Amino acid sequence: MEKETRLSPDQLYRHCNTELLPFKTTETLEPYTGFFGQERAVEAMEFGIGMKRPGYNMFVMGNPHTGRFSFAIDSIRAIAKKELKKTSDWCYLNNLQESRTPLAINLPAGKGWVLKRDIKHLIEGLLTELPAAFESPAYQRKKSKVERDFNRLYDQAIELVDSLAREHSIALYRDAGSIGFTPVADGQGMDEAAFSQLPEEIRDEFTSNIAKLEDHLNEELASMPTWRREAGDRMKALDRDTARSAVAPLIQPLREKYHNNSGVPDYLTQLESNLVKNAVDIIGDDKQSETRTDSARRQYMETTFGVNMLVDNQKTKGAPVVFETHPTYDNLFGRVEYNSEMGSLSTNFQLIRSGALHRANGGYLVLESEKLLEQPFVYGALKRALKSHEIRIENPMSEMTGMGTITLAPQSIPLHVKVVLIGTRETYYLLQELDHDFEKMFRVVVDFDEDVKREPATIRNYARLMKTLADEEGLAPLNRQAVARLVEHSSRLTEDQELLSAHVGELVDLLCEADYKRIKHKDEVINDQHVEMALQAKERRTSRISSKILDSILNETVLIDTDGEAPGRSNGLTVLGVGDVSFGFPARITATVHPGNRGIVDIEREVTLGQPIHSKGVLILSGYLGHKYTQDFPLTLSASIALEQSYGYVDGDSASMAEICTLISALTHIPIKQQFAMTGSINQYGEVQAIGGVNEKIEGFFNLCKTRGLTGQQGVIIPKANVRNLMLKREVVDAVADGQFCIHAVATVDQGLELLMGRKAGQMKEDGTFTQRSVNAQVVKRLREIAKAKA
Numbered sequence: 001m002e003k004e005t006r007l008s009p010d011q012l013y014r015h016c017n018t019e020l021l022p023f024k025t026t027e028t029l030e031p032y033t034g035f036f037g038q039e040r041a042v043e044a045m046e047f048g049i050g051m052k053r054p055g056y057n058m059f060v061m062g063n064p065h066t067g068r069f070s071f072a073i074d075s076i077r078a079i080a081k082k083e084l085k086k087t088s089d090w091c092y093l094n095n096l097q098e099s100r101t102p103l104a105i106n107l108p109a110g111k112g113w114v115l116k117r118d119i120k121h122l123i124e125g126l127l128t129e130l131p132a133a134f135e136s137p138a139y140q141r142k143k144s145k146v147e148r149d150f151n152r153l154y155d156q157a158i159e160l161v162d163s164l165a166r167e168h169s170i171a172l173y174r175d176a177g178s179i180g181f182t183p184v185a186d187g188q189g190m191d192e193a194a195f196s197q198l199p200e201e202i203r204d205e206f207t208s209n210i211a212k213l214e215d216h217l218n219e220e221l222a223s224m225p226t227w228r229r230e231a232g233d234r235m236k237a238l239d240r241d242t243a244r245s246a247v248a249p250l251i252q253p254l255r256e257k258y259h260n261n262s263g264v265p266d267y268l269t270q271l272e273s274n275l276v277k278n279a280v281d282i283i284g285d286d287k288q289s290e291t292r293t294d295s296a297r298r299q300y301m302e303t304t305f306g307v308n309m310l311v312d313n314q315k316t317k318g319a320p321v322v323f324e325t326h327p328t329y330d331n332l333f334g335r336v337e338y339n340s341e342m343g344s345l346s347t348n349f350q351l352i353r354s355g356a357l358h359r360a361n362g363g364y365l366v367l368e369s370e371k372l373l374e375q376p377f378v379y380g381a382l383k384r385a386l387k388s389h390e391i392r393i394e395n396p397m398s399e400m401t402g403m404g405t406i407t408l409a410p411q412s413i414p415l416h417v418k419v420v421l422i423g424t425r426e427t428y429y430l431l432q433e434l435d436h437d438f439e440k441m442f443r444v445v446v447d448f449d450e451d452v453k454r455e456p457a458t459i460r461n462y463a464r465l466m467k468t469l470a471d472e473e474g475l476a477p478l479n480r481q482a483v484a485r486l487v488e489h490s491s492r493l494t495e496d497q498e499l500l501s502a503h504v505g506e507l508v509d510l511l512c513e514a515d516y517k518r519i520k521h522k523d524e525v526i527n528d529q530h531v532e533m534a535l536q537a538k539e540r541r542t543s544r545i546s547s548k549i550l551d552s553i554l555n556e557t558v559l560i561d562t563d564g565e566a567p568g569r570s571n572g573l574t575v576l577g578v579g580d581v582s583f584g585f586p587a588r589i590t591a592t593v594h595p596g597n598r599g600i601v602d603i604e605r606e607v608t609l610g611q612p613i614h615s616k617g618v619l620i621l622s623g624y625l626g627h628k629y630t631q632d633f634p635l636t637l638s639a640s641i642a643l644e645q646s647y648g649y650v651d652g653d654s655a656s657m658a659e660i661c662t663l664i665s666a667l668t669h670i671p672i673k674q675q676f677a678m679t680g681s682i683n684q685y686g687e688v689q690a691i692g693g694v695n696e697k698i699e700g701f702f703n704l705c706k707t708r709g710l711t712g713q714q715g716v717i718i719p720k721a722n723v724r725n726l727m728l729k730r731e732v733v734d735a736v737a738d739g740q741f742c743i744h745a746v747a748t749v750d751q752g753l754e755l756l757m758g759r760k761a762g763q764m765k766e767d768g769t770f771t772q773r774s775v776n777a778q779v780v781k782r783l784r785e786i787a788k789a790k791a
Contacts, residue, residue, distance in 0.1 A: 062448025596638025
């Protein structure tokens with residue numbers, strides 16, 4: 001059995017034949033264009049970009065190091081530049097009829113800043129022409145005439161009353177804007193002392209006449225409010241005509257220039273009407289307590305009539321492509337800012353700020369799904385925007401608190417954008433499960449492959465890819481031995497001799513470290529030794545935890561045997577992952593058996609350290625025992641299985657082969673060779689199934705054996721299905737070639753038992769019994785004894 005299952009050194013590592021690389025260095029190769037091994041993703045991306053119907057947004061999913069982000073950005077930008085569809089500029093203008101709802105204006109790309117410039121020139125002209133018009137002699141004459149006409153009516157009424165007063169020896173006088181009457185004697189007004197000395201009859205007559213004159217004066221001035229109103233109306237009409245004569249010639253050219261741009265002519269009409277109506281207030285009036293200064297007048301004009309340039313696509317070629325790195329609500333949908341004045345907040349349309357959706361409108365918006373989901377309110381708001389095809393600038397917190405600062409409600413902007421989310425598969429499936437609208441809105445899935453087939457054509461393309469990456473990073477060329485070593489390492493990353501890893505990011509990091517080693521050794525090109533040194537350096541940097549575990553085994557803090565024999569005890573193999581580093585190490589598995597009917601007790605599960613998959617593997621053991629050994633009598637036993645000295649959660653079923661062998665050893669008291677460690681999962685029929693992390697597991701046990709001293713008897717038992725996954729380190733392969741270490745691949749539990757126990761497992765005969773003195777015969781014998789003892 002040892003010869004049948006022992007693997008040769010060639011099976012442990014697949015070398016890359018340098019004859020497949022017909023070059024000396026990558027300097028002579030053509031750069032690689034496209035995306036390595038992502039034909040399916042390229043096809044999906046082309047479909048997603050080409051499909052213009054609503055709902056065909058894209059989700060690019062895959063692991064971060066596969067180049068999914070650069071692929072998405074580069075693909076979209078390449079196609080967006082070629083799109084003939086013209087983009088638009090967006091501006092916000094003050095709604096002069098309702099200032100809380102600013103007007104959204106759409107203009108062809110490059111015309112927004114032209115409109116802003118023209119409105120600025122218009123304001124400059126108005127600041128000059130309006131004051132000049134109101135200071136002109138013609139205006140002053142007309143204004144004086146209105147004032148004179150009003151004063152003439154007033155004076156005529158006063159003169160009439162004055163003439164009547166003189167007939168009764170009474171004088172009319174004006175004092176501080178008021179009108180009064182006083183008796184006259186000898187051409188002089190009488191004071192109170194003189195008036196009191198007059199006879200009472202004369203005093204009464206004067207008093208009566210003065211009362212009649214006051215009544216008459218009131219009658220004559222009764223029409224004064226009407227005169228004042230008419231004068232005011234005439235002044236307003238004069239002001240409007242004067243302002244219109246100054247404003248109309250300045251606005252008319254703009255009206256003609258923008259007559260084809262929707263919304264601009266209507267705004268110019270509003271602008272003209274507002275200027276004509278409020279011209280006097282704008283330029284200031286000498287009668288006001290404080291005349292408006294030139295700077296204040298300019299600020300008012302720009303704040304009220306200027307253009308808020310929301311999106312400027314003047315320099316955009318093709319469709320816009322926007323990647324928002326921090327997709328908060330404000331960064332995505334825009335916001336309204338505020339000024340603090342004397343402790344109070346104020347705002348206006350000039351403080352409206354654009355978001356990524358505004359800038360990407362008419363093109364493509366790229367977002368990282370995990371960052372999008374981290375932000376409150378954003379995902380729901382994005383869905384509403386895509387459904388309604390419009391962008392609304394709102395404050396989401398006001399809905400939560402029920403309170404909000406008085407703010408603006410800008411007009412919504414029509415939205416035509418294709419959203420590209422980049423994320424992991426876990427995020428995609430989570431959204432698919434929890435959000436029923438997700439599939440309807442993101443119909444195109446761009447799925448990135450993790451690996452590609454290792455074929456001659458693929459290897460040559462892989463070499464071209466390395467040349468391209470080295471050139472982009474400013475690294476030295478690689479010789480073909482270095483490329484061959486990188487191909488081999490790529491297969492190790494995929495844990496498959498027939499595949500290459502598509503994780504471009506990890507390849508770039510390795511190339512940079514290899515070039516660093518080249519510089520230290522003053523070589524001209526990167527060779528395989530530089531790559532090997534870079535790999536070893538990274539392993540040393542990340543080996544602290546694995547070294548600690550190895551030390552704990554060597555000083556017998558953790559008990560692991562690598563020689564001798566013992567019943568009910570074996571060496572399993574586990575993999576520990578810490579961040580992006582994983583390494584293997586052995587773990588002792590023990591089992592005990594005694595009469596009873598509790599079945600097989602998984603101690604890890606009992607103390608809630610065993611996770612579901614591990615517990616499943618242990619439960620399969622009962623199915624295997626019952627199927628193989630107890631067809632004609634009940635399976636009755638009590639057994640306990642434990643992964644010794646494990647103090648954390650245990651998951652995976654890769655220990656189930658070791659557990660069944662250990663259980664059979666404890667049941668039959670046949671000892672297990674401790675120089676072996678094993679890994680593999682089993683099914684209920686005793687077939688050994690593939691597991692993950694096989695390279696790290698083998699290397700973990702090898703390191704322990706090498707440290708203690710290789711005896712030539714030590715080795716690892718793995719599933720036969722995992723042979724294609726072997727890409728072991730050179731020192732392990734060399735040790736196997738020298739006969740210092742061995743690796744066996746088994747397909748059944750019986751093969752594993754024969755290796756571990758050094759005796760035949762036994763074949764089932766026609767009568768349903770196993771060959772005598774075999775392991776399986778001993779198992780049946782012990783199970784019968786336990787069943788009879790229980791009965």
